[in-house]
Amino acid sequence: MDKTPQTKPRDSWTYSPEINAEIRRAADTGIYDIRGGGAKRRVPHFDDLLFLGASISRYPLEGYREKCDTSVTLGTRFAKKPIELKIPVTIAGMSFGALSGPAKEALGRGATLAGTSTTTGDGGMTNEERGHSQKLVYQYLPSRYGMNPDDLRRADAIEIVVGQGAKPGGGGMLLGQKITERVARMRNLPMGIDQRSACRHPDWTGPDDLEIKILEIREITNWEKPIYIKIGGARPYYDTALAVKAGADVVVLDGMQGGTAATQDVFIENVGQPTLACIRPAVKALQDLGMHRKVQLVVSGGIRTGADVAKALALGADAVAIGTAALVALGENDPKWASEYAALGTTADAYDDWHEGKDPAGITTQNPELMQRFDPIEGARRLRNYLAVLTLECQTIARACGKSHVHNLEPEDLCALTIEAAAMAGVPLAGTSWVPGQSGF
Amino acid sequence: MQSIDLATTPLRELNSALQAQAALTNQTEWEILNPKGAHAIAVGLDAPIEVTVKGSTGYYCAGMNKQATVKVTGSAGPGVAENMMSGTVIIDGDASQYAGATGHGGLLVIKGNASSRCGISMKGIDIVVHGNIGHMSAFMAQSGNLVVLGDAGDALGDSLYEARLFVRGSVKSLGSDCIEKEMRPEHVEILRDLLDRAGADADPSEFKRYGSARKLYNFHVDHAGAY
Numbered sequence: 001m002d003k004t005p006q007t008k009p010r011d012s013w014t015y016s017p018e019i020n021a022e023i024r025r026a027a028d029t030g031i032y033d034i035r036g037g038g039a040k041r042r043v044p045h046f047d048d049l050l051f052l053g054a055s056i057s058r059y060p061l062e063g064y065r066e067k068c069d070t071s072v073t074l075g076t077r078f079a080k081k082p083i084e085l086k087i088p089v090t091i092a093g094m095s096f097g098a099l100s101g102p103a104k105e106a107l108g109r110g111a112t113l114a115g116t117s118t119t120t121g122d123g124g125m126t127n128e129e130r131g132h133s134q135k136l137v138y139q140y141l142p143s144r145y146g147m148n149p150d151d152l153r154r155a156d157a158i159e160i161v162v163g164q165g166a167k168p169g170g171g172g173m174l175l176g177q178k179i180t181e182r183v184a185r186m187r188n189l190p191m192g193i194d195q196r197s198a199c200r201h202p203d204w205t206g207p208d209d210l211e212i213k214i215l216e217i218r219e220i221t222n223w224e225k226p227i228y229i230k231i232g233g234a235r236p237y238y239d240t241a242l243a244v245k246a247g248a249d250v251v252v253l254d255g256m257q258g259g260t261a262a263t264q265d266v267f268i269e270n271v272g273q274p275t276l277a278c279i280r281p282a283v284k285a286l287q288d289l290g291m292h293r294k295v296q297l298v299v300s301g302g303i304r305t306g307a308d309v310a311k312a313l314a315l316g317a318d319a320v321a322i323g324t325a326a327l328v329a330l331g332e333n334d335p336k337w338a339s340e341y342a343a344l345g346t347t348a349d350a351y352d353d354w355h356e357g358k359d360p361a362g363i364t365t366q367n368p369e370l371m372q373r374f375d376p377i378e379g380a381r382r383l384r385n386y387l388a389v390l391t392l393e394c395q396t397i398a399r400a401c402g403k404s405h406v407h408n409l410e411p412e413d414l415c416a417l418t419i420e421a422a423a424m425a426g427v428p429l430a431g432t433s434w435v436p437g438q439s440g441f
Numbered sequence: 442m443q444s445i446d447l448a449t450t451p452l453r454e455l456n457s458a459l460q461a462q463a464a465l466t467n468q469t470e471w472e473i474l475n476p477k478g479a480h481a482i483a484v485g486l487d488a489p490i491e492v493t494v495k496g497s498t499g500y501y502c503a504g505m506n507k508q509a510t511v512k513v514t515g516s517a518g519p520g521v522a523e524n525m526m527s528g529t530v531i532i533d534g535d536a537s538q539y540a541g542a543t544g545h546g547g548l549l550v551i552k553g554n555a556s557s558r559c560g561i562s563m564k565g566i567d568i569v570v571h572g573n574i575g576h577m578s579a580f581m582a583q584s585g586n587l588v589v590l591g592d593a594g595d596a597l598g599d600s601l602y603e604a605r606l607f608v609r610g611s612v613k614s615l616g617s618d619c620i621e622k623e624m625r626p627e628h629v630e631i632l633r634d635l636l637d638r639a640g641a642d643a644d645p646s647e648f649k650r651y652g653s654a655r656k657l658y659n660f661h662v663d664h665a666g667a668y
Contacts, residue, residue, distance in 0.1 A: 030662030193658040220485030
């Protein structure tokens, strides 16, 4: 027997098993990988920041006793009827079509119980979500599926979607498997076909046109509704400045970890900037224009904990929005469906083929049998609980930093664990006074 | 006849007055003087009133119209009658880009020419253009009818869904998945009715019909070059 020591098989870092599997899949199918969710790659994030807390130079508030306000008002610039929220966490836009009707209902109910808003998505407004959402933001998207003046007027705010973090510069695609009769009717398209959503608005181009589009919407809605502009994390300084110039009441900024119902994996993972890298440039744009806190900033993309909420606010946001985390709170990717995820060739927590409509949790599907697994009342309770925890956690941190309102959190309350995060967030590297890019090198 | 002069009346006041008209109003006739290219004139109307704009308009005139008849005696800027739900909009002159964009219903008549992207993403609106239309018209058009008495520019009906396109003149090029289709008797009837309603003196037999080849309805790698 040959006793010569063998070289241990070694996977290539460049041609890893995952990469090779994707090459084989592409060769087999001839189509790029489509999936839901946001960027899965590791990028600098809120985890790379820490709060300093109070000390001799900062006076903390008594936890559970001294008030730490969490209320937020969105749309104070031009709208006659700004939106008042009890907590600084909103529910991001997700469509009926991508999500089941009961899932949308649960989002509306849960958000209402928590005193916050939810948001429609591509595909129009359903009566159910309007009915269950005390405060509903109506998205104005390039596809204009289901768009009509009556729904504009019964919305509490209007969000003009220019981009989203998962795919800045890209449109959408709802694959035929999820196009039931109702979804098709709402979008005025045949059942069963892939429904493409354009990447650009059909009737305006550039910020000057957008200003006129906003004028039209305000005229149709009697200048009552706050107008949000949602941008993906592409060029946050200039996009924020141009949104303000165009007349936005609120800027919604979505980093690359922000989810989508379905788009190309190559797009999700390779286009756009991490949420952490987007906030300070956007805030600087607002500050340079003298509009910080006058035009509110809502940040989304990878918000999971109350610490994330607090960090986003400390960097200058007025509120955050959650999408993926809200779905997880409802029951998406729950390990109790492990065997069914395995049957789909995936695992709980990794399942992202939301476009296929086979979601075992009954949330990202239009399949009636799967939808029945999801109880919207229970889902609403879970979402309400989760939102309460996010808020309590954020308050805990704010009090520890001596803040009587979560909006009083500031960059000076933070330090960074990595040079990258320090540079992106514009806060010192822990243990130093060094802010890469700002204070020498 | 109610008359509002935009030289002396703020836009908000004009639109508020028009939007306040109820279904059974007896103030059914309105004229708007001195529009001078102002944007968002007569938007969001929802009553069976007749509004005549004496002059030319800027962006989004008659946007999201319901029930009303809006006539512009001059030309219209971009996005005229965008997302119209019902009613009628008539432009005596030319229309700029995106005329009738995403319209869900109603009739848009352009007696002159329409620029690029006429009927883009239309969702049930009927559009009759007496003159020519520009490039990329009826892009991603979902349903409704686009009738062109003159010529059509490049890439007509690109990525078309179920909208019907009728063109009397030449078509510079067809967009992806748009093909010429047989003009069956039911199409002749639809066309004849639209021509009548639009006051267009034309013989339906002179038109060709274009529609979707439906090859892009579900992705297939063999059609990837068409995207």
